Amino acid sequence: MKVEERKFDTELAVIGTGIAGVAASIFALKKGLTVALSGNTGALAYTTGYLDLFGSLSGQDLAYVDDPWKAVQDLAHYEPNHPLTRVSIDDIRSSFEEFTAFISACGIAYTRPGDKNLEVLSPVGTVKRTLCVPATMKAGTEAYADRSRCLIVDFKGLRGFSGAQIVANIGSDWPGLRHARIEVPGLSQTEIYPEVLARTLEVPQNRESFATAVKEVMGDEQVIGMPAVFGMHRPDEVMSSLEELIGVPLFEIPTMPPSVPGIRFREMVEQVFPQKGINLIPQQKVKSVEFNDDSATLLLADNYGPIRIEAKTVILATGRFISGGLEAHMDTVTETLLDLPVFQPVSRDQWYHQQYMGKTGHAIHRAGLQVDDAFRPLDSEKKVVNTRLFAAGILLAHQDWIRSRSGAGIAIATAYKAVEAAADFLSK
Numbered sequence: 001m002k003v004e005e006r007k008f009d010t011e012l013a014v015i016g017t018g019i020a021g022v023a024a025s026i027f028a029l030k031k032g033l034t035v036a037l038s039g040n041t042g043a044l045a046y047t048t049g050y051l052d053l054f055g056s057l058s059g060q061d062l063a064y065v066d067d068p069w070k071a072v073q074d075l076a077h078y079e080p081n082h083p084l085t086r087v088s089i090d091d092i093r094s095s096f097e098e099f100t101a102f103i104s105a106c107g108i109a110y111t112r113p114g115d116k117n118l119e120v121l122s123p124v125g126t127v128k129r130t131l132c133v134p135a136t137m138k139a140g141t142e143a144y145a146d147r148s149r150c151l152i153v154d155f156k157g158l159r160g161f162s163g164a165q166i167v168a169n170i171g172s173d174w175p176g177l178r179h180a181r182i183e184v185p186g187l188s189q190t191e192i193y194p195e196v197l198a199r200t201l202e203v204p205q206n207r208e209s210f211a212t213a214v215k216e217v218m219g220d221e222q223v224i225g226m227p228a229v230f231g232m233h234r235p236d237e238v239m240s241s242l243e244e245l246i247g248v249p250l251f252e253i254p255t256m257p258p259s260v261p262g263i264r265f266r267e268m269v270e271q272v273f274p275q276k277g278i279n280l281i282p283q284q285k286v287k288s289v290e291f292n293d294d295s296a297t298l299l300l301a302d303n304y305g306p307i308r309i310e311a312k313t314v315i316l317a318t319g320r321f322i323s324g325g326l327e328a329h330m331d332t333v334t335e336t337l338l339d340l341p342v343f344q345p346v347s348r349d350q351w352y353h354q355q356y357m358g359k360t361g362h363a364i365h366r367a368g369l370q371v372d373d374a375f376r377p378l379d380s381e382k383k384v385v386n387t388r389l390f391a392a393g394i395l396l397a398h399q400d401w402i403r404s405r406s407g408a409g410i411a412i413a414t415a416y417k418a419v420e421a422a423a424d425f426l427s428k
């Protein structure tokens with residue numbers, strides 16, 4: 001039987017379902033554009049839930065950043081080509097405001113971007129700086145700032161998270177911190193996965209027995225931290241119900257990826273985006289993009305057969321090596337979908353610094369697409385590749401998001417500008 005090709009016409013096609021692609025779809029929706037979004041959803045599940053704008057300064061000395069806004073402003077002096085230098089501070093703030101407001105309204109409440117970074121716990125108990133956190137993690141930043149008496153509870157059988165490790169790493173700086181381990185009622189015989197426990201805690205009866213077990217190990221602590229397991233779809237509700245049962249404020253700490261906050265985010269996107277009118281083709285990669293006079297044709301396929309998207313504009317947000325947006329060969333780095341020119345070190349022996357932990361980082365991490373002020377990819381002669389094509393996220397060159405702790409910041413702010421430019425193009 002011949003399978004019919006499905007065809008979608010849209011004003012904007014977004015390629016990539018990481019934070020940049022998701023943010024671009026949200027911004028485009030707010031502008032009233034029709035959107036088709038496609039991509040493998042793995043990348044979202046890797047996020048911790050923390051939305052970093054700028055957490056540390058790379059360069060000769062890696063220094064933690066308390067004021068991310070000033071750090072971004074200063075970039076113009078020492079990293080003039082960094083993608084965030086193309087976005088005004090007001091636009092970065094608006095992008096974070098819009099992004100966190102949308103997600104909050106969809107069921108995962110977030111803190112709004114403040115003037116300073118928040119100090120938050122990593123899965124192993126080191127402290128990092130970030131701009132916005134899920135509401136389920138907020139009490140942790142406050143407890144650390146106040147050095148409140150705090151109990152970290154972990155669970156027998158849980159892999160990849162240890163309360164003892166957290167206390168060992170941060171205890172000298174947080175004297176009132178201790179840890180305890182409980183057996184989760186009903187899951188005591190088995191290996192526990194955070195995702196399973198999160199879904200288990202969506203059931204009210206399970207929360208009651210869980211709270212009883214937590215209360216048995218609790219002392220006079222003012223607050224309790226746990227690995228991120230407060231439900232998959234209604235985390236704020238699950239947390240406040242547990243707080244009521246246990247009697248003190250609670251907070252989540254992200255576990256190793258893929259962690260519940262990332263999976264939560266991914267499931268929210270898959271549930272909410274189609275309801276909002278976004279044409280979501282999840283778990284699929286675009287196989288080809290061809291530009292013609294008045295549109296671009298994207299080809300892909302899912303379990304029901306081939307799909308053709310006719311788009312007036314395209315935003316490429318395909319990420320770097322892990323996500324498949326860039327590919328490293330023996331002596332060169334290529335862009336995988338359109339074979340766009342990639343800014344990169346002139347030869348492979350310059351990809352890495354002599355010292356693995358070298359303070360300036362590795363040149364390969366700054367490889368990526370070069371764009372103009374409208375976030376349109378440039379060819380090797382610095383000319384716009386196609387006026388309908390825009391790019392956003394960590395696929396962009398001249399940034400090392402891992403060292404600067406600015407993954408979400410680059411993704412959200414550049415998506416905001418790419419959508420603005422695409423909308424501008426469409427309006428003409």
Ligand SMILES: Cc1cc2nc3c(=O)[nH]c(=O)nc-3n(C[C@H](O)[C@H](O)[C@H](O)COP(=O)(O)OP(=O)(O)OC[C@H]3O[C@@H](n4cnc5c(N)ncnc54)[C@H](O)[C@@H]3O)c2cc1C
Nearest residue numbers: 016017018019020039040043052286318319393394407408
């Ligand atoms: C382990 C880990 C922990 C992190 N922790 C944090 C954190 O605490 N705070 C923070 O701010 N950031 C964090 N990040 C970074 C953050 O997740 C990324 O910066 C952000 O997701 C970058 O987004 P992106 O959308 O540009 O790229 P990616 O997230 O890499 O997404 C790219 C997307 O493009 C898709 N794609 C690729 N090729 C195609 C194609 N041909 N067709 C369709 N789709 C395609 C991929 O499947 C993927 O969905 C973390 C990342 C990792 C890996």
